[in-house]
Amino acid sequence: MGNFVLVPGAWLGAWAWDAVVEELRAAGHDAHPLTLSGLAERRATGSWAGQQTHVHDIVDAVERLDLHDVVLVGHSYAGVPVGQAAELVSDRLARVVFVDADVPVDGEPFVSGWPGGAEVVASVEANDGFWPPLAAADYAGQGLDEEQIARIVAGSTPHPGATLTEPAALARSLGELPAVYVKCLLDGPEPPPAAAELLKNDSWTLRTLDTGHWPMFSRPQELARLLAEVGEEQREREG
Template sequence: MTDFVLVAGAWLGSWAWDEVVPELRAAGHGAHPVTLSGLADRQGVPAGQQTHVQDIVDEVERRDLRDVALVGHSYSGIPVGQAAERIGDRLTRVVFVDSNVPADGESFVSGWSSDGRAAVEASIAGNKGFWAPLTAADYDGQGLTGEQIARIVDGSTPHPGATLTEPAVLARPLGELPATYVKCLLDGDKPSRDVVELLTGERWRLVEMDTGHWPMFSQPRELARILLDAATP
């Protein structure tokens, strides 16, 4: 049995996995969606990036999970990638779902264009230290129904800004982790350059989904099947 620890991206909480969790449990596995500090039902909890890394490690250790598959979506690939090396032999695989990946000494916004980085920093400065959630129009073209978009928008909460600007801390190369990268093709047909390089290694695999950046909403059953396949040796 694999224990899946599921971490959604910016602005989202554990609720984002509501349609994926039953599929994993029905297949006989554990499923543990995590809400990171400062988000959803944990609003008001101070958080930097290392807080989010510790949130994930704490979930694994508190439940004494073994045979763990860590799943990080979007922003959360950064803390998940760091947590993966910190849980040691409890880890079986990391699954990055259309996500950023950590680089030692680099932040979430390090690789962004100067305009993109400035926009995020302006949002944080104008929202008392938080990155403002997207609007409904921002989800167009991502394979989502109007109902799914409304659900995401209604459930989203401002994201703690410090988690986006603080650097990642890695003790060893990310390519040494056993990993699957899920690329959602409506959000670009190729992974980022750093992910492409990681995929040249023996321990990384690529899986593509014909949907947008939020597959836990647009194609939850298909995503669950990919997670189950990824956890199978």
Template sequence: MANYVLVAGAWLGAWAWDEVAAELRAAGHGAYPLTLSGLAEKRDEAPAGQEAHVRDIVDEIERLDLRDVVLVGHSYSGIPVGQAAERIGDRLARVVFVDANVPRDGESFVSAGGNGQEVAVAIAKNDGFWPPLTAADFEGQGLTDEQVARIVAGSTPHPGASLTEPAVLGDALPELPATYVKCLLDWPEPYGRAAELLEGEHWRLVELDTGHWPMFSQPRELALVLQEL
């Protein structure tokens, strides 16, 4: 059986994976949701940069001595997860990007484009943190009002340094066994670095007909996708 290390995106912690982790464990797998430094129950720690988030992941895998690791990154956390995947060697079975940013060497979350400039301005205005989304921002993402309320209530400001510091990568990522899970309500197809890597022979694409937060909107379906890998 596989060991799933689950890392949620911006503003979220290990709690976001409760339902997915329960499904994986019921099927006999190991499931290890991880909170990155500066978020959720770790919010009172010193503000964390990109390297700290990569170390969070690598250190936890090594501390637990996990093998056959399926390393799962959602949204923002695809950036540290992609770097960690290169560093854990033969412990890795597969890396999975769930509607996630995919890292490029020397590029940060903010510099990668999209709404990066908007994020940088928000960080500057909020004492070095990216403030969480409001309920209205989740419209059209396949979530119930109860699910939205749960996300909003559990979100914490995201440490800005992790969004502005660049990724540090070797050249292994294109050669790693990888899956990109595209959530169609958020955007219909992968773009940027993800689209480039999906053209290679080691990466595959899976689609989910839901929004950007499938661990809430379709936890059972997401767990099945992860198991089928």
């Protein structure tokens, strides 16, 4: 069975993975959801957090739990620290899964890949160094019902702004990683350009889900099945 480390995107904590964790554990897998510094229950202890803080949060979790054959999963923003952490735990890694995620580009911050990056920076500056959570209306058209949207909004916390502007640091090309990119089609049919370029590598594969940007809420069973399949595919390759 697989060892899954699940890292949520901006504004979210480990709680965002509850339904996916339940499905994975019911299928016999080990699933470890992670809250990054400065968010959810860790908000008070990590308001100073930068992007490298989040990278080390992930590395520390894998090493503290002494996990091996890890399927490391990053959603949205979390793809940036997950991609960097994957290099640092490569000896413990089975596969990296980027769920509708940004990917790190060496020397570039998270906001550099966003058309509205300047607006994000301005929002952080106007809100005491934090990126404010989305409003309920911002989740429209993403395959979420009212109850799911209400849960996301109620659980979200402001995101530490330095994590968005601190540059990524990569020692080698992400194209060398064994990776899967999961594109959620309601959020657009194509991966972002940096991910599309990486998908040209033989070690990367593309999967799709017919749902929106937050599949851990809108389609948790389908997402859990996809993750379990990814873990099984990797074991078959190694076997």
